[in-house]
Amino acid sequence: MELTAILNAIPWDQILIQTVNGIVTGMILALIASGLTLIFGIMDVVNFAHGELFMLGAYIGVVVLATTGNFWLALLIATLVVALLGAAIQIATLRPLLGRDPLTTILATFGVSLILQNYALWQFGPVARKIQEPFTGHFTFFYLEYPWYRIMIAGLSAAIIGGFWLFLKYGKYGIWIRATTQDRVMAQAMGIPVPLVHTAAFALGAGMAAASGVLFGPLVGVNHTMGLDWVLKAFIVVVVGGMGNLGGSIAAAIFISLLEAYASIWVSPAQAVIVSFIVLILTLLFRPTGLFVPTPK
Amino acid sequence: MTTAPLDKPMPLKRRALLSHSMVFWLGFAVVMALLIVAPLVLSEFWRRFLTEVLIWGLLAMSSDLLIGYTGMVSFGHSAFFGLGMYGAAAALLMFSPPSLWLALGFGLVASAVIALFVAYFSTRLRDIYFAITTLIFSQIFYVIIFTWTEVTGGENGLNFRRPPLAIPGLFSVPFNSETMHWFVLAVVTASYLILRRITQSPFGMVLQSIRENEPRTRAIGYPVERYKIVAVMLSGLFAGLAGVLYAIQNRFAAPDFIFFLVSGEAVIFNVMGGIGTLVGPIVGAGFFQLMRELLSRLFGDQFPYLIPLGVVFIVMIIFLPQGLLGFARRWLNR
Numbered sequence: 001m002e003l004t005a006i007l008n009a010i011p012w013d014q015i016l017i018q019t020v021n022g023i024v025t026g027m028i029l030a031l032i033a034s035g036l037t038l039i040f041g042i043m044d045v046v047n048f049a050h051g052e053l054f055m056l057g058a059y060i061g062v063v064v065l066a067t068t069g070n071f072w073l074a075l076l077i078a079t080l081v082v083a084l085l086g087a088a089i090q091i092a093t094l095r096p097l098l099g100r101d102p103l104t105t106i107l108a109t110f111g112v113s114l115i116l117q118n119y120a121l122w123q124f125g126p127v128a129r130k131i132q133e134p135f136t137g138h139f140t141f142f143y144l145e146y147p148w149y150r151i152m153i154a155g156l157s158a159a160i161i162g163g164f165w166l167f168l169k170y171g172k173y174g175i176w177i178r179a180t181t182q183d184r185v186m187a188q189a190m191g192i193p194v195p196l197v198h199t200a201a202f203a204l205g206a207g208m209a210a211a212s213g214v215l216f217g218p219l220v221g222v223n224h225t226m227g228l229d230w231v232l233k234a235f236i237v238v239v240v241g242g243m244g245n246l247g248g249s250i251a252a253a254i255f256i257s258l259l260e261a262y263a264s265i266w267v268s269p270a271q272a273v274i275v276s277f278i279v280l281i282l283t284l285l286f287r288p289t290g291l292f293v294p295t296p297k
Numbered sequence: 298m299t300t301a302p303l304d305k306p307m308p309l310k311r312r313a314l315l316s317h318s319m320v321f322w323l324g325f326a327v328v329m330a331l332l333i334v335a336p337l338v339l340s341e342f343w344r345r346f347l348t349e350v351l352i353w354g355l356l357a358m359s360s361d362l363l364i365g366y367t368g369m370v371s372f373g374h375s376a377f378f379g380l381g382m383y384g385a386a387a388a389l390l391m392f393s394p395p396s397l398w399l400a401l402g403f404g405l406v407a408s409a410v411i412a413l414f415v416a417y418f419s420t421r422l423r424d425i426y427f428a429i430t431t432l433i434f435s436q437i438f439y440v441i442i443f444t445w446t447e448v449t450g451g452e453n454g455l456n457f458r459r460p461p462l463a464i465p466g467l468f469s470v471p472f473n474s475e476t477m478h479w480f481v482l483a484v485v486t487a488s489y490l491i492l493r494r495i496t497q498s499p500f501g502m503v504l505q506s507i508r509e510n511e512p513r514t515r516a517i518g519y520p521v522e523r524y525k526i527v528a529v530m531l532s533g534l535f536a537g538l539a540g541v542l543y544a545i546q547n548r549f550a551a552p553d554f555i556f557f558l559v560s561g562e563a564v565i566f567n568v569m570g571g572i573g574t575l576v577g578p579i580v581g582a583g584f585f586q587l588m589r590e591l592l593s594r595l596f597g598d599q600f601p602y603l604i605p606l607g608v609v610f611i612v613m614i615i616f617l618p619q620g621l622l623g624f625a626r627r628w629l630n631r
Contacts, residue, residue: 046425046428046429093611093615096615097614097615100618102424102425103370103424103425103428104614104618106370106425106428107370107564107568107610107614108611108614108615110561110564111565111607111608111610111611111614112607112611114558114561114603114606114607114610115603115604115607115608115611117603118601118603118604118607119601119604121601122599122600122601122604232432232433232436235429235432235433236433239426239429268444270440270443270444271440271444273436273440274437274440274441277433277434277436277437277440280430280433281418281430281433281434284418284421284422284426284430285418285421288421288422288426
């Protein structure tokens with residue numbers, strides 16, 4: 001009697017929906033965070049401007065979609081343009097700071113984020129734009145009705161992350177990146193062009209942020225402040241997963257998104273964010289190196 | 298942060314003529330005199346402008362205690378600033394007639410409590426982790442205040458009347474923009490003198506030693522964490538004081554001021570003016586606000602002034618990391 005009362009009180013259908021929602025958001029977040037963690041791992045740069053690259057990707061997607069009408073072309077062009085922009089930002093602002101206190105790079109990328117955000121506000125105005133999703137079908141699974149597009153986002157993000165992982169593991173340039181992450185000086189001595197690798201890694205991370213911006217655009221409006229929320233979440237994910245640890249970031253992204261999705265059954269989504277803040281603080285207090293890495297000896 | 302080699306001893310002739318402290322206090326007196334006379338000469342607009350620069354300067358100066366002297370970059374000062382505002386708002390709305398001193402007291406207590414809470418957790422971490430944690434804490438308070446509409450007014454914030462400038466039993470006059478300016482100036486000057494005294498005290502020396510070499514400071518036997526907690530608390534207290542002043546000046550409290558971009562601006566003022574100088578951040582705030590005003594006068598209100606200012610900021614980080622007053626850093630701290 002008691003047990004059935006408790007079981008009936010739990011909103012199972014909502015929990016099911018929120019589980020799927022959480023995984024979909026988690027995959028997008030993982031895509032953003034893996035770029036951020038790559039950049040941190042390779043050059044100790046906490047990229048404050050990452051959310052703005054995500055936001056600019058979404059805006060370029062809006063523009064290309066408006067002119068060509070092709071979602072996939074928009075995705076491709078936004079990724080390439082933002083990757084190039086990322087390379088330019090790295091060369092102009094971060095390369096001169098190489099070897100200085102890592103805190104100066106936070107300040108520099110904070111400056112970049114202010115510039116990009118205000119540029120977007122100036123160029124596109126404060127009204128949110130909408131990206132039309134490329135297909136609008138729904139499918140029914142038991143009594144759950146769910147749009148195909150969201151499933152597609154999760155799949156595509158997983159594919160991009162998987163491809164990125166394979167590239168790091170087996171590609172020649174991926175091995176260069178890993179070598180530079182492990183030991184900058186030794187990699188240089190072995191003939192790896194370290195400054196070029198830094199620029200390429202930043203461009204890669206920027207491109208991934210832009211791609212997730214375009215993919216996520218149809219679910220929320222595109223406006224100039226959308227980057228702020230996401231960069232905060234990506235920071236949390238990267239710290240909880242362990243700085244510079246790709247697998248940990250992905251696990252943390254899904255973990256935190258699920259928690260937030262469940263929390264938003266009972267409180268408003270704005271307040272659900274606090275759950276991930278609390279996870280971050282607990283992680284920093286008890287396992288400062290991240291939840292998903294072995295405890296250092 | 299690297300240490301510059303010790304200054305060469307000054308030439309004997311100059312030392313005999315004017316001692317360092319004489320020059321310092323002479324300069325201090327001149328600047329003070331200019332700031333005291335300023336509201337009598339300036340127009341209403343520039344009077345308000347100068348007062349706000351002083352308030353922003355106080356916020357930046359409080360975070361300089363952490364950035365410049367302890368070597369910790371805080372992105373959470375907006376929380377202390379904002380809680381100071383809301384503390385003052387609470388006092389001004391609850392008690393009638395509104396009292397200036399109650400507002401100050403409430404604001405300071407609110408920001409001190411929050412600062413203790415934040416300091417306890419965030420000082421266990423260093424460098425970028427400290428920066429990120431303080432940022433996240435300020436966002437937590439932002440979300441709480443933004444969504445707790447019944448108490449905080451939510452997105453709209455709180456409006457209230459400005460309290461009179463009064464000493465109970467002695468006198469009570471309503472604030473006008475001149476007396477407001479003088480009051481702010483007095484508070485900021487007192488804060489500067491207190492902070493200067495703190496940074497030159499043995500306590501301040503330990504903070505600077507933490508900045509230069511934390512493991513060694515710990516090895517000597519100083520309880521580094523406790524020093525850091527006190528540093529964050531002191532810094533938060535002065536940031537809260539700036540918040541109270543801002544609330545009284547503008548007669549409202551709004552959640553926008555807890556958003557971390559305000560902390561970012563405080564850091565920008567520091568870097569522009571010169572960290573580790575205490576007066577540098579005020580100069581930085583003045584420089585920033587002046588450029589902003591200039592740009593919006595030249596190109597209109599809609600001009601995104603943060604784009605050119607962001608470029609200036611990045612260029613300064615790369616080529617002038619010591620800031621505008623960096624050349625005088627050692628001299629000002631002597």
